[in-house]
């Protein structure tokens with residue numbers, strides 16, 4: 126039997142596995158390996174990975190341990206326990222003054238990545254179109270494409286503060302009549318924060334032209350300048366929005382796989398139907414640990430936020446002294462900086478070239494983004510105190526030495 130005939134067209138059909146694809150993270154890992162082989166005594170500065178570098182706070186782990194021993198928590202949780210939705214509702218009210226009914230307007234998810242892949246199944250028919258900002262987290266666009274939808278990318282550019290330009294968005298919406306507009310604020314990778322005026326206009330457009338706003342708020346707790354705004358804060362916003370919140374980044378619970386979706390009741394119900402047919406819900410002990418996090422770990426989030434804000438500001442200063450036009454990031458733990466025309470005499474056209482240069486010459490790992498002009502993303506989730514660097518100061522001293530003084534120390 127020719128197994129190649131089994132593969133769906135969406136993953137390459139008969140060519141699946143035959144075409145050599147090089148993903149940017151593979152290129153980064155290969156270059157990292159080469160650097161370590163050539164410079165075994167030099168520490169690598171890893172600003173590549175975008176996930177929290179510490180354990181959750183001990184009480185979250187304790188809560189998981191305690192709840193894992195409760196017999197009643199072993200069952201299939203399906204679309205979630207009300208207790209968790211109630212904790213999510215209290216969190217939304219306390220942190221952002223958002224009202225959401227825990228019974229009908231909130232549903233837990235097995236991480237927001239999974240929810241982003243499930244949402245299109247509830248809303249898209251083949252041929253529908255989806256507007257998604259680029260650069261961006263690719264999961265909902267990929268799932269939409271797999272369902273036969275058309276993707277309409279909207280570039281996030283510095284001259285518009287990394288928000289879709291409203292006139293362009295409006296004419297695209299009028300012309301293409303999308304079913305979904307995907308937003309992600311606070312934004313990965315640009316670090317941009319949406320304004321209330323911007324979201325108000327998008328909500329108006331959604332009502333006028335009948336589309337769903339999917340707002341990925343995975344970084345809602347990490348706003349450093351200004352404040353988090355949500356379509357759910359705007360009159361009429363809830364009716365047209367599904368917003369996703371994640372416990373991964375705020376509480377360092379990324380491996381726990383827990384988040385929630387909030388929005389208008391019929392929208393949440395539609396998501397719930399797809400969810401119920403594709404997963405059995407997150408382990409109740411994890412939902413209970415998540416309840417504890419949402420209710421009682423605000424101080425931990427504030428400490429995390431302060432740490433990333435401090436690191437972002439230190440990194441931006443060093444990058445500027447090295448000739449890279451970095452500005453303070455208003456949110457997330459990412460610093461998104463434009464690639465200069467040349468660095469240390471090396472002419473540069475793409476972010477991939479700059480990433481290669483920084484790894485091979487300085488053992489500095491970043492992530493390249495070329496989708497809307499060449500930019501690098503520096504993540505402030507680097508690890509200290511365990512291996513390599515003993516402290517945050519050591520990391521920044523090494524960064525300064527390498528980028529500003531061109532010395533590999």
Ligand SMILES: Cc1ncc(COP(=O)(O)O)c(C=O)c1O
Nearest residue numbers: 236237238262313343371373384
């Ligand atoms: C923008 C964005 N959305 C969603 C996710 C997924 O987070 P999780 O599935 O852990 O909730 C990530 C993770 O990196 C992300 O950066």
